[in-house]
Amino acid sequence: MRLLLVEDEPEMAAALTSALQRHDAIVDHVPTLDIAKTAVRDGAHDVILLDRQLPDGDGIDLIRHLRAHNSQVPVIVITARGSLPERIGGLDHGADDYITKPFAIDELLARIRAVLRRPAERRPLHVRVGELAFDLDGREASVAGTVIDLPRRELLVLEALIRRHGRTVLRSAIEEAVYNYDDAIQSNSLDSHISRLRKKLSEAGAGVEIHGIRGVGYLLRPIA
Known part of the structure; x- marks a missing residue:
């Protein structure tokens, strides 16, 4: 499983990368929207983990970019912005899941497995x-x-x-x-x-x- 982590906080990115790698994930980390848009071009990632508060804009802009280019790669928003309107807005803009910080790594892993199991993916288990x-x-x-x-x-x-x-x-x-x-x-x-x-x-x-x-x-x- 290859993940793209879009997160600008170095400590959070390092902790998540280390935890996910212990569960056999390959994690590519990028800190900005601009770099993320370059990273998604080859479609190599199974899931994108996306922060909203990035130095060059709202992470939701990456979801708009993906969907405009007909990419259906699952996106899980991971953010401190957890109000009800923000959660609804994130999902309405095409996020597959929305999880607020802080969270347990086991919960994140379960959510990753859940989005990969959805029928739209049509992947054999x-x-x-x-x-x-x-x-x-x-x-x-x-x-x-x-x-x-x-x-x-x-x-x-x-x-x-x-x-x-x-x-x-x-x-x-x-x-x-x-x-x-x-x-x-x-x-x-x-x-x-x-x-x-x-x-x-x-x-x-x-x-x-x-x-x-x-x-x-x-x-x-x-x-x-």
Whole structure:
């Protein structure tokens, strides 16, 4: 799960980023509306967490920008502006949820899961390829009911591949799913994750293979 956090308070942004990363989220943080509008162009984020009081305007302007460009990415407003008229206004302008500060991280995580489960998203919650089952909601891989123990980044690589199983996934798309903006990516990091993931899937009897397309990306498919 990749999140865009639009928050100008450094301490709040650092605390939220740390808490969300502990729950296996990839978090990209930007402090202004202007930078956020650039960040949303590639549509790489599953959910946007949006403060309203930003240095260059009201966060609601980002929602207007998204909807004007036909982007339906879920937006959860996180703000100290919690009066009833402000909450109603935020929702009426296209926010999918509205949560006032302070809040518990568990509540925020529950709200993120809720917006991702909405029918409009039309996302399957479980994917099966070969003998491998992947729970997209619980973010868990298993074979015949036995969970495969994977480190966070290997799990994110597998999620990126299984969401597009049977199709080639570009290296850049996998890296976007695994690393945030601030991560220093070594040239062979992704290949190392793929190598370890292949071994673990084989040992688990997953019945799938990760096929590399030189210079392009990777493809997850059932073993013939």
